[in-house]
Amino acid sequence: MEPSPLTQVSQQSFQPKIIHLYETLFREEDEDVELSEGFWEEFFLHRPDHAGFKRVLGGISPDEMLHMQEHSQELFRRAIARIKAGSAPSDEIALETLTVFLDAALSKKYTNPSSDIISVLAGLHDADVVMAEFVGALDMVIRNGRNIPLRLKAVRTTLSITAAGFLTVLPSYFTHRDLFPSLMKYIQDCENSTQVLPAFYLLGLLVNYNKFEFQNPYRLRLDDFVNDAIIQKIITTFGETCVELRDAYVAVQDDMPEGWSLGSTLNYFGLGLLAPASRPSTPTPTAEESKSLFATLPGPEIGVLLSTYDFANANKVFCFNLVSTDPQNKGDTSPMSAFLSLTSYLFQHAHRSQRAALYTYLSLFILQILVEDQSLVKRLCSDESKLSVRLCRQRQPYLPLVRGDRTAASIIIDLIIDGINHNLRRKLDVNFYTLSLGILLRLLTYLSRAKVRISYHWSELWRSLLSFFRFLTTYVSDVRSLHRSTEMVSLLTNLLAFALSSGENFLPDPTAYDDLFYKLVETGDILTKFRDAFDLKSATSMQTLVNVSAHYHSLLEGKEKGGLRRKNLSPKEVSSAIKQGYETLSIEAGEGLERWEWYREADWKGVLKRVARVVVEDAKGVRDER
Structure with a gap:
């Protein structure tokens, strides 16, 4: 005869009763034993032991979990029923229990992830009905739960199943039933950012589920x-x-x-009263520790x-x-x-x-x-x-x-x-540089068209861009083999050529414009080497940079042999030479330098899919209470 689930655990073992219930539920030799109503009543009366439940589930292999699917399915159905009933505290206990269970069960490496996970949770025959009930129960609590803490638990449970099952069939059930109105209603009712964060995080996962494969309803909702x-x-x-x-x-x-x-910073902004009292400093990490x-x-x-x-x-x-x-x-x-x-x-x-x-x-x-x-x-x-x-x-x-x-x-x-x-690395992050240069080009083209002159240390921009030219020239063999490097190089040359041809429209004064030419001339023969290394002789923007540099080198060398390289000319003489050079300089940067393509998500599909996978992993770190 099966012992009553209400039997007291021996006091000498000091084992929490809920751990005993977990072990009873997932004891392999008892997979054919029906668990009584009394068992489930007690199960949903005890507050979950998260660490203990994870330990029990962690010791079960994927094959063993499939072998015990009748008990896992019953746990899933019973928890859904408790959530739908809305009776405290069993509905909260059911939500917390499911969060831990889904995290452990869905993260196992099954042979056939989609079908095996469905088998563990609901069984292939009843999957659609059971999962629809589950999503419906969560939707109900997120929208109209009796309090924010309970609704927050429902959000975290949804985040758990979405994150753990992101690459399987499970999140599709959350796209079949639109949770967007409930999530927005929940956010509207939230009292602080700690409560909003998981819901907003969850929205990102739902929007990105297979969004390149089908018309994702959450993406449409954002529009x-x-x-x-x-x-x-x-x-x-x-x-x-x-x-x-x-x-x-x-x-x-x-x-x-x-x-x-x-304190001094707050004082600077007139907020000295907010400065904290001084406190002992903590030890500074070593360089290796900081790294x-x-x-x-x-x-x-x-x-x-x-x-x-x-x-x-x-x-x-x-x-x-x-x-x-x-x-x-x-x-x-x-x-x-x-x-x-x-x-x-x-x-x-x-x-x-x-x-x-x-x-x-x-x-x-x-x-x-x-x-x-x-x-x-x-x-x-x-x-x-x-x-x-x-x-x-x-x-x-x-x-x-x-x-x-x-x-x-x-x-x-x-x-x-x-x-x-x-x-700057030999194995350059070309995507990072392509995007960065593209943003600079968009900003400069706006400033030029609108003739807006913002206060900025422009010389730092020219110095950085020309240093990037030097770097690329030094590591040309490494860079040319990288995907999208041609696009990056084209953006760099177009950006600088555009600044040369249109700088007078957005730079604050003639001195700042002169400085751009000075920095270009100071670069020396790097531009020529860059042009040859990246086969840019037919690129109008690149040839413009080379021609401008050559024009001024010729003019300066005519003033003093060795020119800038020997630094024998005073800044005043260089400035005078640059101004004089304008009279004989013809900048043919070519048309279209100010044109750029609008952002298209499809162009970055591969990157965004990798991003989504990383976010899914990070979601597991924000499911627990902050």
């Missing part, structure tokens, strides 16, 4: 969503998450400019960058709110400022891992989408929407430190320059 209040709540959550992720980098290496402190710590960053919450990208790519209202939403409280960072600050740290550390690099692509996609929109780029370049952004200064070379507010466009250019300077 016409215009609820400003919910969008602003999402963007506020995104901004706060960016600050937390950025601060994790700062915790490894505090890069506050020399002579500054948090190891940086390699683990950014934290898993960075996955919301995918959700933000998808919303920005689909919805102009979202983009407008992203660039214009003010901080909630005086002294806080605005969402756009937080995003740009985090992006700065991502760019300086993009080379540390493929995961980090993939997230930089998302930031670059978002920036490209923003600067391609004429109304948004106008705002980004306007003095009316200046920002104060903490930029990463954890690695040399440093850009000039600019205190106070600046236009978002000037900050974006700083981000790009930093990215160009700090990710």
Whole structure:
């Protein structure tokens, strides 16, 4: 006779009763034993032991899990029934139990993942009915659960099954039933960003499920969503998450400019009352320790960058709110400022891992989408929407430190320059550089067409671009073999040729324009070597750069043998020579340098699929309570 499930566990074992119930449920030799109603009543009265349940499930092989599918199916059905009944505390217990169970059961390496997982959860014959009930139960709780904590548990359970089953058939059940209205209703009712984050994260996974293979309903929902209040709540959550992720980098290496402190910085902005009391400093990590710590960053919450990208790519209202939403409280960072600050740290550390690099692509996609929109780029370049952004200064070379507010466009250019300077490797990340150069070209073409002159240290841009020419010339054999390197090289030459031909439209004064020519001449024969190394003799933009350089070299050598190379000419003489050279200089940069292709998601399909897989893995790190 089967012992009652209510039998007391021996006090000498000190084993929690719920662990005994887990072991009874998944004991292989008892797979044919029917579990009594009393067993299930007690099972859903005990608070889950997450670690204990994971340990029990972790000891079961995929084949053993399939062998015990009657019990796993019954657990799944019983938990769904408890959720639908909505009776406390068993509905919460059922949600927590399913979150742990689904994580463990779905992550096993089954021989036939799709069919085996369905067998474990519902059985092939009843799969559609059971899974529809499951999704319906979650939908009900997310939308109308009795309180936010319960609804949050439902969101986390949904995130768990979506993440764990992302590459199997399971997420398709969440596309058959549209959870978008429920998720938006839940976000609307949330009281803080901690509650919003999992729902926004989940939305990103649902939008990206097979979105290149079929018309994803969640992607369509993003197109016409215009609820400003919910969008602003999402963007506020995104901004706060960016600050937390950025601060994790700062915790490894505090890069506050020399002579500054948090207190002095707040005083500078008139916020001295917010300065914290001094506290003992923590030991500074060694170089090796810092390297190891940086390699683990950014934290898993960075996955919301995918959700933000998808919303920005689909919805102009979202983009407008992203660039214009003010901080909630005086002294806080605005969402756009937080995003740009985090992006700065991502760019300086993009080379540390493929995961980090993939997230930089998302930031670059978002920036490209923003600067391609004429109304948004106008705002980004306007003095009316200046920002104060903490930029990463954890690695040399440093850009000039600019205190106070600046236009978002000037900050974006700083981000790009930093990215160009700090990710130079023989195995170059061509995608990163292609996207970065494309954003620069879009910004400069807008400034030229609109004749907008923003305050910026332009010489740093020319210096970085020409240093990139030198790098590519040095490692030409490594670079030419890389996918999309031809596109990258073309963008680089077009960008600099465009600046030469149109710089007078956006540079602040003739001196700044002269400096561009000076930097080009100073490059010497690198441009010629670059042209020959990359077979660009027929490229008009490349030949323009070479001709301009040769024109001034000839003119300067006529003044003094050796010219700039021997630095025998004074700056005043060089400036005079450059001005004189304008009279005999003909710049034929060719038409079309200012043209660029609009962002098309399909062009980056492979990258976005890899990004989605990384976000799925990171989702597993945000399912538990923060």
